[in-house]
Structures are given as structure tokens and as C-alpha cells.
Amino acid sequence: MDFSRKLMVPPDKQIKLAKFDPADTLGYQNDKKIEAKLNKTIKRLDQLQDLLYAEKKRALLIVLQGMDAAGKDGTIRHVMSGVSPQGCSVKSFKVPNSQELAHDFLWRIHKAIPERGMIGIFNRSHYEDVLVVRVHKLVPKEVWKARYDEINRFERNLEENDVKILKFFLHISREEQEKRFQERLHDPRKKWKFSKSDAAERKLWDDYGTAYEAVLSRCSTEYAPWFIIPSDHKWLRNLAISRIIAETLEEFDMHYPKSPESS
Ligand code: AMP
Numbered sequence: 001m002d003f004s005r006k007l008m009v010p011p012d013k014q015i016k017l018a019k020f021d022p023a024d025t026l027g028y029q030n031d032k033k034i035e036a037k038l039n040k041t042i043k044r045l046d047q048l049q050d051l052l053y054a055e056k057k058r059a060l061l062i063v064l065q066g067m068d069a070a071g072k073d074g075t076i077r078h079v080m081s082g083v084s085p086q087g088c089s090v091k092s093f094k095v096p097n098s099q100e101l102a103h104d105f106l107w108r109i110h111k112a113i114p115e116r117g118m119i120g121i122f123n124r125s126h127y128e129d130v131l132v133v134r135v136h137k138l139v140p141k142e143v144w145k146a147r148y149d150e151i152n153r154f155e156r157n158l159e160e161n162d163v164k165i166l167k168f169f170l171h172i173s174r175e176e177q178e179k180r181f182q183e184r185l186h187d188p189r190k191k192w193k194f195s196k197s198d199a200a201e202r203k204l205w206d207d208y209g210t211a212y213e214a215v216l217s218r219c220s221t222e223y224a225p226w227f228i229i230p231s232d233h234k235w236l237r238n239l240a241i242s243r244i245i246a247e248t249l250e251e252f253d254m255h256y257p258k259s260p261e262s263s
């Protein structure tokens with residue numbers, strides 16, 4: 001299956017999340033065959049990343065967004081498990097510090113963009129500036145409203161400078177989030193992940209849904225597409241994301257430089 005085509009949000013399409021099933025398995029079953037398919041994709045990603053690194057012609061930026069417990073950390077751990085850490089960077093975006101707040105909202109983002117040859121992963125991103133910021137009214141409405149176009153322009157500029165951007169929305173159901181919160185609360189190895197604010201944020205589920213719908217409807221472009229990943233099943237999430245990354249890198253048609261001189 002062509003996962004990219006199946007899960008990509010077409011540009012300018014009005015998205016209603018209720019129409020997307022977070023527990024969709026796309027016709028697959030979690031069996032030995034799927035495990036083999038995932039392992040094969042992870043191996044292929046390692047080869048593709050090595051080529052990307054050798055060529056140094058382009059960078060790949062992977063943006064991960066989703067509600068709390070949607071699986072951003074888990075995705076990074078599984079999907080990137082095969083690639084060389086040398087060619088990969090991960091940046092988690094938290095509440096901006098005072099220096100970051102003294103700049104425009106894209107300042108800290110631009111500094112973290114991967115260089116040519118690298119895969120960069122964003123755990124949260126500039127989209128927080130139209131998500132948490134919108135939901136909590138951290139800036140006036142006219143400020144966050146202008147940001148969708150600003151983001152599109154910024155991403156187009158990156159694309160024109162050889163940064164390929166893939167944006168994944170990890171779509172989970174409210175029930176699945178509750179289940180994962182309960183696990184976090186009761187598993188001593190997971191408890192640290194639960195923060196008091198998570199419960200408060202959960203009450204704002206619908207507001208976040210509306211904010212995500214605006215992002216997906218306005219900021220999925222040909223040059224930086226969004227993908228809605230059904231994420232209630234972690235195995236399907238991992239398979240879908242790793243396949244989309246592999247499909248994108250395959251399209252680059254990369255070759256090893258012949259000699260150091262010609263690179
Ligand atoms: P976590 O990903 O669980 O470590 O939490 C990071 C927190 O930082 C989340 O609650 C985000 O909503 C918050 N955060 C990230 N970016 C921003 C931003 N630009 N403005 C306000 N809060 C943010």
C-alpha cells in the first residue's frame with residue numbers, strides 16, 4: 001500500500017477529525033507478517049539515511065504532533081531505532097523560555113532545522129504556537145490567526161532550501177488517552193511521564209480538536225504535507241510513519257558520491 005497517498009491531508013481540504021477513526025488498521029492485522037514488514041522498513045530506513053548523509057544534498061524534517069500520550073516519544077524510539085544516531089537529531093519543544101519569548105515564534109524553530117544530510121525530528125514544534133497558544137489564549141486572536149500563513153511561508157522557504165518536511169498528527173481517541181494515562185499512573189516506570197497539567201488539558205479535548213482541525217485544514221501543502229496517523233494501535237502507527245518516511249526518501253533517487261572530489 002502507498003501509505004503516503006492514503007494518509008496525506010490534501011491541501012485546502014476542510015478536515016473534521018470525527019471522520020477519521022483513530023483505531024483504523026487500514027486492513028492490516030497485528031501478526032508476524034506485520035512485524036516482519038516493520039522490521040524490513042526499519043532496515044530500509046537505515047540504508048536510506050546513510051545515502052542521505054553521504055549525499056548531503058537535502059535534509060529531512062519530521063514533525064510529530066498529537067494530544068498528550070498520543071505516542072510522540074514512542075514513535076521516535078521505534079521508528080528511528082535502526083538509523084545511525086550520527087545522522088539524526090531530536091528536538092523537543094517545551095514552554096518557551098524568556099529569551100525565546102523575546103523573539104518571533106519561529107526563531108527557536110529555525111535554529112533547530114536539520115542541516116543537509118541530516119534527519120531532524122521535532123517532538124512538538126512551531127504548531128504549538130497555534131495549538132496550546134490558541135487554546136489557552138496566550139496571545140491575542142489576531143496574533144495567532146496570522147500564524148497559519150506565516151508558517152506556510154516559513155515552510156515553503158525551507159523547502160526551497162532543500163529541507164523536505166513531513167508532518168504527522170498522531171490521532172488517538174479520548175478512550176485510548178484515558179487508558180494510557182491510567183497506565184502512566186499505575187506503572188512505576190511510566191509515572192514520571194504524567195503531569196498534573198495532563199488532566200487539566202484533557203478537559204480541553206474539544207478545544208484542542210478544533211485547533212488541530214484548523215492546522216490540518218490550513219497548513220497541509222504540497223511542499224510540507226500533514227498526515228493523519230491512526231494511533232490507537234501503536235504497531236499501525238509505527239508501520240505507517242516509518243513507511244511514509246521510507247517512501248519519501250525513496251523518491252529522492254539518491255546515489256553515493258563517486259569520489260570525495262565529486263561530492
Ligand atoms: P511535554 O511534551 O509533555 O514534555 O510537554 C511540553 C509542554 O510544553 C506541553 O504542555 C506543550 O503544550 C508546551 N509547549 C510547547 N511549545 C509551547 C509554546 N510555544 N507555547 C506554550 N507552551 C508550549
Ligand code: MG
Nearest residue numbers: 068069193195
Ligand atoms: Mg506531557
